[in-house]
Amino acid sequence: MINWPCILKLDGDAELMFLSSETQLANELDALIWDSSDRLIDSRGQCYLVSFSDGSYRFDVEGNVLSLDAVTQLIREHEFSKAEMCLTKIQFPSIEKAIMSLATEKQT
Numbered sequence: 001m002i003n004w005p006c007i008l009k010l011d012g013d014a015e016l017m018f019l020s021s022e023t024q025l026a027n028e029l030d031a032l033i034w035d036s037s038d039r040l041i042d043s044r045g046q047c048y049l050v051s052f053s054d055g056s057y058r059f060d061v062e063g064n065v066l067s068l069d070a071v072t073q074l075i076r077e078h079e080f081s082k083a084e085m086c087l088t089k090i091q092f093p094s095i096e097k098a099i100m101s102l103a104t105e106k107q108t
Helices: 022-031 068-088 095-107
Strands: 006-009 016-019 039-041 046-053 056-065
Touching (some): 006 022, 006 068, 016 022, 016 068
Antiparallel strands (some): 006 016, 006 039
């Protein structure tokens, strides 16, 4: 039995999605391009495989239960990826300006 709230961990991505209910999870899965290697992690650390069959989602218990340290590490990676994501939003009006920004960084 899934203990809510949960997080959805997309395979190959540090992003985590907070989910308060199975309804919210189904809505997110309907909107996502997800993969069978993605994992649902409940509030006890139990991992579930996600699948879709006969018009509904299934959540099958996966053997491993994550520790607090393991879940904490996932959250740290998620938070780090959000900060990195902000950095990628830096924009420059030209290549020259972009290169010049490195010159300023090098002097400090």
